[in-house]
Amino acid sequence: MLAVCGLAIGFASLVGRSARAARVMSSRNNLRQVMLGIDNYAAQYNQLPPHTLFDLNGKPAHSWRTLVTPYLAAVDQLYRWDESWDGPYNMRLARGLDVHIDAPPLNEFGEPLIKTMGPYDGPIDYAWPFRTAESDGKSDFHVRYFAIVGNETAWPDDHNITYDDIGDGVTNTIMLAESHLLDAFWSQPIDLRFDQMTFTINDPKGRGISSPRKLGPLVAFADGTVLHLNPEAPQDLVRALLTANGGETIERSQLVRDGWLR
Template sequence: MASGSAGRVKFRLGTIAYVFALLAAAMATFGPVAGIILGGLILAGWYDVVSGRRGVGPLALVGTLGFTALVLLPPFIANASNAARRNDCLSNLKQILLGLSNYESANGAFPPAYVADAEGKPMHSWRVLILPYMEQKQLYDQYDFDEPWDGPNNRKLWDQIPYFYSCKGCERCRDLGGEPFGKMPGNASNYVAVVGDATAWPEGKQVKWSDLADGSSQTLLILEHSGITKPWTAPVDLTMDEAIEQLTHNDAHGHVSVDESLIAATFDGSWRMVGFCDAHVMDLPAGLSEEAARALLTIAGGESLDNDPESWLGERAAPRLVKVIRYERVYGLLAFVGLAIWPGVRRWRRA
């Protein structure tokens, strides 16, 4: 009696361990929801066989759903998530442009690129100056303008980066360990100004609407960038030459697009979102001609651009794509397949 009881307990514990192992492998491979569904269907199918019913229909359903989840479901979810991340970044850019417009309406000019100390050293970024115009007055009031951006008080705000300064594509890239975009810290801004005498952000001066001789609809105000490594409060942006480099080269740090499959992820930063002085936004491909890039960045250069962005392109090269193999998914998939067929292997060996 004792021996039989011990055998039944061992069997039950082994079954419970198998169930948890299969579900864990399924969730690690396909995600929590899809993993539980797929693992549950496989367990139901094996229960059908072990209980003696041997129903062909449930097993066929399990196999069909398993194949669908394995091949189709992860890419579909990933591509939908990528589109959602892109829309979030466009929304961020529009909100920043609205904040800059509200600042201009209240002060008669756009904010300076930075506020400098008596010696001309940059102290405070425009990203801090526009906070009250973006429903962030409480955060703005915590900032101390009597000390630099990296002073003891202002350091406390580094990790309180407003959501509209972060692109979710970069966040996903960090989660997956993609290089080089994954090196960007989570408290750095993805949206920068272009600082230079001929731009909308001249050093030591504020630009008014009347200064936009080239037209507000053809003058860049904000550029998306995935290469800044300092916190969002730092008065760090791009120079004119750096911005031209970003706009004319395919492997630059633009909007991070993440295309995911079940076991791999590909990162592309060759497109960038830009915002204009009239508050409209646009997706620009990398590889603009230098003439077009300079025309977009200057406020009174006298350049003329037509309304077809395709004509702005220069000599284009293939974009640099960074691919990462998701080894945790590979190992999870191997474990899942092994566990899924294990009951059948045991039955075959016993037979």
């Protein structure tokens, strides 16, 4: 009887580990999907997307996530560009609530400001590619993947760049990172600012890269590679990986061999 109980416990433990591994893999795939969307955007516009679009008063109005979403999957882009991300219509969209599009608004050329591929059949969870598959107790409609923004990074404030402008190399520059110290809706123009963030992983004293996962937070490099960043990674290494033209000598393959990237 004891042997049977022990076998059952061992099997349950194996199933639990397998389920956790599957969720981690889903989280990695989500981040890969986002990077693919960025690639597709860059292929169409010959430049990487801006991290924020501003209104006429200089107020942050739209996020890069709303720009790349149409390139992620064959879903309707119901976002309204004639109001800010936190306007009444877009806020309902961000919260995963139903919206009404009986009379789509038109731009100055008479073209629809929102695009549908067919009859509206209910709300869409736009946030899913931008979050992990592992629940952290937060609302499903909050994102967990953020751009690292600022003029030192691949997401500068005052201009758009191409992959060729990343002097440190696309294999050595992190564009997106996981964070559970920052809350944002899918459409909310909030990201990790290089000049304000902490470079200590899981630092409770400031906004930075973080994850409750023992493997460490997920990060996406500019070449599309997604890896886990060791929570013990030194600050100077983290900082170097986030700069686009810092001139640091980094070899990602060596960092993998040394265990800083997994």
